[in-house]
Amino acid sequence: MARVIRCHDCDLLHEVQVVPRDARALCARCGALLFAEKRDTVERTLALELGALILWAVANAFPFMTLELGGRRQPSHLVSGVFGLYDDGLWQLALLVLLFVIVFPLLKILSHLFVLVPLHLGWRPRYLAPLFRLVDALHPWSMTEVFLLGVLVAYTKLVDLATILAGPSLVAFVGLILVLIWGDIALEPAEVWDRIRRAPDVNVPPPAERARLVGCHACQQVTALPAAAGSGPFACPRCGATLHRRKHDSLSRCWALVIAAAILYVPANLYPVMTLVSFGRSDSATILGGVQELLVGGMWPLALLVFFASITVPMLKLIGLVFLLVSTQRGSRWHPRERTVLYRIVEAVGRWSMLDIFVLAILAGLVRLGSIATIEPGLGALSFGAVVVLTMFAAMSFDPRLLWDAAGANRDG
Secondary structure, eight states, rough: OOEEEETTOOOEEEOOOOOOOOOOOETTTTTEEEEEEOOTTHHHHHHHHHHHHHHHHHHHHHHOEEEEETTEEEEEEEEHHHHHHTTTEEEHHHHHIIIIIIIIIHHHHHHHHHHHHHEEEEOOOOTTTHHHHHHHHHHHGGGHHHHHHHHHHHHHHTTSSSEEEEOHHHHHHHHHHHHHHHHHHOOHHHHHHHHHSSSOOOOOOGGGGGGGEOOOOOTOOOEEEOTTTTOOOEEEETOOOOOOOTTHHHHHHHHHHHHHHHHHHHHHSOSSEEEEEEETEEEEEOOOHOOOHHHHHHHHHHHHHIIIEEEEEIHHHHHHHHHHHHHHHHHHSOOOOHHHHHHHHHHHHHGGGGGGHHHHHHHHOOOBBTTTTTEEOOHHHHHHHHHHHHHHHHHHOOOOOHHHHHTOOOOOO
């Protein structure tokens, strides 16, 4: 049976016929993924999420890493970095680490289970739709894989200072990341929404009337609004999300967030992100200083990775967003497909800039040996964490369909 779908990135209306198993349907204009046909998506994802829940419990129950220095042992748990940042007065960063590494991954797992278990049993309670919408909202904020990269960087910083022992929680955490990634690959949201509630058939009207068809950003159902419906707001009949032809005040909200992030980017790079206090001696390091330390230690692959994630990505993300905003406001018709791909890249890579914050959290929780060695977070870390969050919200605020509107590609609705 054919599906009627509006592309979320360019707003092109599609009438997609039957797609073969293990194949994908892509937007004919901008190349965005519309949906995929996957085998047993509910059952496979359910099994993986049950495994992820067990691994999450193990990862939080046992020691994560242990530092040995001067005859002293300092064990740490996954949550130790949160307490370390809080004790140093940076409760804002402590909250971010707690949410991104521990709470949001758990909520994502539990939300999946509370949706997939009833569907597997053939039940359809009323809470399924809003709960599955929550899964989509949590996805970009669950950053376990970025935290693992932070573990690797922290290890390289400490390996010459002390002996670092991996605990059982670290092994479980690696397994958790692999299972979560596998679960994301196995899950097909379109099939889950169809099992929650099958979308009604929509007849594609003539081009002059297609503007009435609005695609839901949460569940992809296309709804025909009444001709005299006014400005709304209107709720999706399947999932209850608010329908909108375009994101409200997209450009102005994105500009405000980009400007705020650009202002904070300056102190984030000028002020130290951490200070190592060892036997009364203090050594402060900025983000760039941390890269230089890795280069001096001969670890140039990690140095390049940290430089890219912590310095290049935030800067290029700000430049990319400014370019998209200016070109849209000027009504540019220049390569809208390529600019849409640029938007997808900007939206996807922003979360990896949390790398330095996670490194700081790991060190703050692990290196707490009093006068022998202690890590103290700096003001630069707080500014940098704000830059990462603001740029992520800025990318989410931008509506890529405006690129195609400005190019005159959506005049027929």
